[in-house]
Amino acid sequence: MTNSRIVHHPILGRLQERGKIHFTFDDNEYIGYEGETIAAAMLANGERVLRSHEESGNLRGFYCNIGHCMECRVTVGNQKTVRACLSLIEEGMIVNSGKKLPTPFKKGETL
Amino acid sequence: MERRNTEVLIIGGGVIGASIGYYAAKSGIEVTIIDKGDIACGTSSRCDGNILAIDKEPGFDSQMSLESQKLVKQLSKELDLEFEYRAPGSILVCESEEEMIAAQSWVDRQKKAGLSFKMLDRSDIKQESPYFADDLLGGLECETDSTINPYLFTYSLFHGAIHYGAKVKLRCEVKGMRRNSETGLFHVNTDQGSIIAKKVVNAGGVWAPYIGNMLDLNIPIKPRKGHIIVASRNMPVGMRKVMEFGYLMSKFGKERTVDEETDKYGVALVFEPTESQNFLIGSSREFVGFNTKVDLDVVNCIARRTIRFYPKIADFLLIRTYAGLRPWTPDHLPIVSPVEQIPNYYIAAGHEGDGISLAAITGKLMTELLQEKSETIIPTHPIRFSRFQNVSTIQT
Amino acid sequence: MIDVFIVGAGPAGLSAANVCAKNGLKVKVVDEFMKAGGRLLGQLHEEPDGTWWNGIEEAKKLNDEAQQLKVEVDCGVSVYNIKKQNKSWKVYTTKGKFQTKALLLATGAAETAIPIPGWTLPGVMSIGAAQVMTNVHRVKVGDRGVVVGINILSAAITRELQLAGIEVSSMYLPGKNIATGDHGNPILTMKSMLKVASLAPSKLIRIGSKLMKSESLHPLALKFYPKSGIKVWGMPVHLRKAVIEIVGEKKVEGVRVAKVDLNGEPIVSTEEFIPVDFVCIAGGLYPLVELAAITGCPFQYVSELGGHVPVHSEKMKTPLEGLYVAGNITGIESAKVAMKQGTVAGYSVVQDLSNKKEAFQVQLKQAIQTVEETRNQAVIQFHPDIRTGRKKVYMSFKDKGLMKKRDFYGT
Ligand SMILES: Cc1cc2nc3c(=O)[nH]c(=O)nc-3n(C[C@H](O)[C@H](O)[C@H](O)COP(=O)(O)OP(=O)(O)OC[C@H]3O[C@@H](n4cnc5c(N)ncnc54)[C@H](O)[C@@H]3O)c2cc1C
Ligand SMILES: Cc1cc2nc3c(=O)[nH]c(=O)nc-3n(C[C@H](O)[C@H](O)[C@H](O)COP(=O)(O)OP(=O)(O)OC[C@H]3O[C@@H](n4cnc5c(N)ncnc54)[C@H](O)[C@@H]3O)c2cc1C
Ligand code: FES
Numbered sequence: 001m002t003n004s005r006i007v008h009h010p011i012l013g014r015l016q017e018r019g020k021i022h023f024t025f026d027d028n029e030y031i032g033y034e035g036e037t038i039a040a041a042m043l044a045n046g047e048r049v050l051r052s053h054e055e056s057g058n059l060r061g062f063y064c065n066i067g068h069c070m071e072c073r074v075t076v077g078n079q080k081t082v083r084a085c086l087s088l089i090e091e092g093m094i095v096n097s098g099k100k101l102p103t104p105f106k107k108g109e110t111l
Numbered sequence: 112m113e114r115r116n117t118e119v120l121i122i123g124g125g126v127i128g129a130s131i132g133y134y135a136a137k138s139g140i141e142v143t144i145i146d147k148g149d150i151a152c153g154t155s156s157r158c159d160g161n162i163l164a165i166d167k168e169p170g171f172d173s174q175m176s177l178e179s180q181k182l183v184k185q186l187s188k189e190l191d192l193e194f195e196y197r198a199p200g201s202i203l204v205c206e207s208e209e210e211m212i213a214a215q216s217w218v219d220r221q222k223k224a225g226l227s228f229k230m231l232d233r234s235d236i237k238q239e240s241p242y243f244a245d246d247l248l249g250g251l252e253c254e255t256d257s258t259i260n261p262y263l264f265t266y267s268l269f270h271g272a273i274h275y276g277a278k279v280k281l282r283c284e285v286k287g288m289r290r291n292s293e294t295g296l297f298h299v300n301t302d303q304g305s306i307i308a309k310k311v312v313n314a315g316g317v318w319a320p321y322i323g324n325m326l327d328l329n330i331p332i333k334p335r336k337g338h339i340i341v342a343s344r345n346m347p348v349g350m351r352k353v354m355e356f357g358y359l360m361s362k363f364g365k366e367r368t369v370d371e372e373t374d375k376y377g378v379a380l381v382f383e384p385t386e387s388q389n390f391l392i393g394s395s396r397e398f399v400g401f402n403t404k405v406d407l408d409v410v411n412c413i414a415r416r417t418i419r420f421y422p423k424i425a426d427f428l429l430i431r432t433y434a435g436l437r438p439w440t441p442d443h444l445p446i447v448s449p450v451e452q453i454p455n456y457y458i459a460a461g462h463e464g465d466g467i468s469l470a471a472i473t474g475k476l477m478t479e480l481l482q483e484k485s486e487t488i489i490p491t492h493p494i495r496f497s498r499f500q501n502v503s504t505i506q507t
Numbered sequence: 508m509i510d511v512f513i514v515g516a517g518p519a520g521l522s523a524a525n526v527c528a529k530n531g532l533k534v535k536v537v538d539e540f541m542k543a544g545g546r547l548l549g550q551l552h553e554e555p556d557g558t559w560w561n562g563i564e565e566a567k568k569l570n571d572e573a574q575q576l577k578v579e580v581d582c583g584v585s586v587y588n589i590k591k592q593n594k595s596w597k598v599y600t601t602k603g604k605f606q607t608k609a610l611l612l613a614t615g616a617a618e619t620a621i622p623i624p625g626w627t628l629p630g631v632m633s634i635g636a637a638q639v640m641t642n643v644h645r646v647k648v649g650d651r652g653v654v655v656g657i658n659i660l661s662a663a664i665t666r667e668l669q670l671a672g673i674e675v676s677s678m679y680l681p682g683k684n685i686a687t688g689d690h691g692n693p694i695l696t697m698k699s700m701l702k703v704a705s706l707a708p709s710k711l712i713r714i715g716s717k718l719m720k721s722e723s724l725h726p727l728a729l730k731f732y733p734k735s736g737i738k739v740w741g742m743p744v745h746l747r748k749a750v751i752e753i754v755g756e757k758k759v760e761g762v763r764v765a766k767v768d769l770n771g772e773p774i775v776s777t778e779e780f781i782p783v784d785f786v787c788i789a790g791g792l793y794p795l796v797e798l799a800a801i802t803g804c805p806f807q808y809v810s811e812l813g814g815h816v817p818v819h820s821e822k823m824k825t826p827l828e829g830l831y832v833a834g835n836i837t838g839i840e841s842a843k844v845a846m847k848q849g850t851v852a853g854y855s856v857v858q859d860l861s862n863k864k865e866a867f868q869v870q871l872k873q874a875i876q877t878v879e880e881t882r883n884q885a886v887i888q889f890h891p892d893i894r895t896g897r898k899k900v901y902m903s904f905k906d907k908g909l910m911k912k913r914d915f916y917g918t
Contacts, residue, residue, distance in 0.1 A: 004646060004647035005645055005646055005647070006641065006645040006646065006647055006671045006672065007645075009645070009670070009671055010670055011551060011559050011561065011670060012551070012561070012563070012642060012645075015645050035541075036644060036646075037541070037644065040640060040644035040646045043640065043646050043648070044646045048629035048630050048758045049629045049757065049758065050629070053627075054343075054344045054345075054388075055344060055387060055388065058627060059628070059629055059757050059758070060627060060629060061628075061629030061630060061631075061632075061758070062632060062636060063620075063631070063632055063633060063636060064617070064618060064632070064633050064635065064636050065632065065633070065635070065636030065637075065639045065640055066540065066546075066635065066636070066639060067539050067540065067585075068617045068618070068795070069620075069633075071627075080426070080428060081343075081428050085636075086539060086540060086541065086583070087541075088541055088583075101344060101345065101346060102346065102347060103347070103388060104347040104350050104388070402803075404801070404803050405801070407588050407590070407599070
């Protein structure tokens with residue numbers, strides 16, 4: 001499922017021509033279009049994964065797509081916890097996924 | 112003829128009501144627990160989960176905590192639902208020579224009382240966490256302190272109580288009550304009809320005075336507000352519960368050398384890693400009525416205080432904040448007691464910042480009181496209601 | 508100082524802004540989404556007369572008017588705290604703090620999650636997320652998916668996905684568990700769909716009505732619910748099958764579906780695996796009210812309105828001076844109603860800030876009446892007893908005694 005933009009729509013009409021935007025996600029280069037969010041541009045490139053859960057390492061993508069759930073949090077430049085569903089891509093933007101973090105002790109373990 | 116609906120009616124479904132419900136039902140007493148909201152909707156879901164001896168005066172105060180600690184450990188084995196019980200110990204850190212001296216005498220007194228306390232020096236502190244500020248001089252530790260998740264604990268106690276036959280009524284508010292002087296039974300009016308009970312336990316936390324008022328009792332409990340920050344899981348900062356020694360100073364109302372705002376809001380660092388390895392960071396102490404609205408100025412002040420002790424966590428993310436009301440009493444000890452002038456009426460409230468710690472012992476003791484046992488697990492004198500009865504006005 | 512600060516550039520917020528600006532007030536609107544319009548953006552329904560309700564166009568109309576009226580609309584800005592300061596409000600945003608005389612909260616609604624096993628896998632999203640991705644961003648959410656949760660919103664959006672050429676294989680109930688509650692109950696689901704039957708345009712509902720005219724026949728009708736589902740727009744809707752688990756290694760690969768009995772309990776050994784690459788979860792909407800809670804405004808739980816709502820009057824005033832609410836924060840209804848509520852709130856603000864209080868009496872009354880009319884004509888209605896719910900809240904507003912009691916308990 002690559003380049004899955006909906007160019008033609010029976011009611012909404014044809015998708016407008018927009019400028020290309022280059023950005024990186026976890027060091028890989030991607031191309032999106034002006035006005036796209038990080039979440040939308042990634043999905044259009046066939047990428048659903050935006051982060052790993054801090055504790056379990058399970059993969060996560062966007063869920064609500066309108067800023068309510070915080071599932072889509074990524075790092076943009078030095079800024080942590082940026083909602084990928086609310087943030088527009090910009091030329092040269094450096095985006096990183098959230099990573100699994102070291103765990104000093106696990107469920108049920110005591111010291 | 113009046114038909115009673117329950118032998119014992121426990122008003123309040125916080126951690127205290129839950130624990131009494133559990134121990135009483137387990138010992139075969141017919142109990143009903145009611146709450147105006149949901150389980151743990153009051154202070155018991157707006158707090159930390161520490162079960163501490165480190166900050167208790169040697170003597171009755173610490174005996175009560177240590178007995179409770181033992182019971183909680185037992186509960187972690189006997190209750191079906193887990194409540195994130197851990198016993199990693201806790202530490203207090205000092206930022207001045209003065210505090211180090213006070214800490215040393217605190218440790219000496221605790222050791223004399225036979226408790227596992229120990230002083231920590233600068234290098235011990237560094238080993239505890241690489242995130243601590245370089246200028247911290249040291250501190251002290253109490254090896255046996257434990258931590259739980261307070262609302263899971265409350266749920267777990269409810270679950271256990273129900274297992275032993277307790278009845279639970281939620282979203283059921285007590286509006287008034289009277290005692291029939293002939294039968295001695297309590298007629299309790301709620302928004303879901305009336306309940307007739309032989310005995311009533313007022314476990315209403317900060318609302319206990321309103322419930323007491325219904326029978327003209329003057330219960331000297333006041334809400335003392337506290338804020339908590341939930342910070343996002345990040346690199347491991349430390350595994351134990353950390354408090355500043357100043358927390359003790361402010362708890363007992365002693366002089367502290369801190370800036371005006373920190374003093375005004377009664378802010379002292381309490382740092383608790385949760386089981387999911389987020390951080391609960393507190394706290395403040397204010398008398399501002401029944402207001403649980405989060406005040407961002409207080410939150411900022413707590414954050415500043417945290418960064419003073421852990422400068423390197425300044426960029427950790429805040430998930431949310433909340434505020435709860437500690438049920439304060441004038442002598443900082445709870446009321447777990449029958450009420451002499453009203454036979455079969457009991458109070459279990461006023462645990463201030465220790466209700467989670469003391470829930471287990473309170474439940475056990477109240478069960479013994481309900482059974483009118485002559486021997487009790489701890490002495491009852493210091494926590495009797497009658498100690499306040501000559502006090503007509505309460506000062507804060 | 509600003510005269511009116513509005514949180515939310517949805518239909519309610521923008522409509523209010525335009526009324527205020529027309530009457531000479533200095534208005535600032537902020538919204539954390541990058542485009543003005545709120546949840547209007549993405550809405551696409553066929554009206555009974557065959558025309559299309561295109562939310563993007565409606566949003567554009569409102570926003571163009573706001574621009575003409577020199578309303579300052581700032582997108583990509585979140586509000587995270589509010590404080591009362593003397594007679595005014597201090598609003599904390601991610602782009603600075605603002606002082607305002609009047610504050611209108613028009614934050615809209617959020618979706619209720621239905622957690623079922625596997626729901627955190629990439630490729631699982633809320634039904635509203637799919638709507639925005641498809642109609643606003645114009646990116647396909649996948650090649651073939653299923654919708655879990657059957658309600659008026661999921662039916663409408665499923666249709667939108669199909670319009671965009673995305674295959675939705677079926678709509679199912681969520682497997683029953685402690686967290687999915689009533690959403691997994693076939694009878695309750697059918698009933699709630701039937702209640703909106705006369706109003707909704709969807710074919711599903713019309714078929715449903717015919718099937719189940721009489722309440723006593725409901726279980727029977729469900730018993731004979733076709734095994735292949737009822738087809739709506741060529742897609743089967745299953746009231747007797749539930750998604751038990753979402754499966755996949757690194758993203759959604761398929762769902763496990765089982766037949767369920769009349770109570771929603773899965774029937775053993777009826778399981779099948781359906782390969783899909785996306786799943787939409789539809790748990791319905793609830794009012795997004797956190798900011799109102801921060802102000803200390805009293806609340807009321809009203810199930811007909813979708814959950815906890817700030818207490819308010821028909822004039823969209825809260826019991827707190829200078830604090831107003833409009834749109835879905837006051838209860839779940841369609842965008843058309845939200846717009847009209849915004850107009851009411853706008854006139855209330857204008858009246859309260861004007862020296863000649865009487866001057867706006869007529870407009871305000873008219874605006875309140877228009878809300879009623881719009882409600883009565885609504886094609887999409889989220890709750891059949893919305894009017895009962897509205898009455899409950901307006902009563903609470905009048906009942907000052909109740910309000911005092913709330914303060915007394917600090918809740
Ligand atoms: C910020 C903060 C941090 C804290 N940290 C700790 C800690 O680390 N360790 C510790 O031990 N303690 C801590 N505490 C203290 C602890 O939370 C409290 O002491 C404890 O929760 C009190 O429990 P409770 O059951 O007495 O009160 P609550 O939990 O408030 O329960 C009382 C219940 O009574 C109900 N009620 C009231 N009136 C009525 C009525 N008329 N009819 C029916 N029901 C009614 C209420 O709804 C409520 O649910 C902290 C407190 C705060 C605020
Ligand atoms: C996902 C979803 C899909 C929907 N689909 C339909 C549909 O297809 N048809 C239909 O009739 N109705 C639909 N609705 C109902 C919808 O709520 C109403 O139609 C209408 O949009 C409500 O208008 P409003 O102005 O009250 O709120 P909204 O249109 O939701 O606007 C509120 C705005 O406030 C902003 N906001 C919220 N909190 C903050 C904050 N703290 N800081 C800054 N900005 C903030 C939001 O970003 C949002 O743009 C949907 C609702 C949702 C949540
Ligand atoms: S997907 Fe929910 S906040 Fe971005």
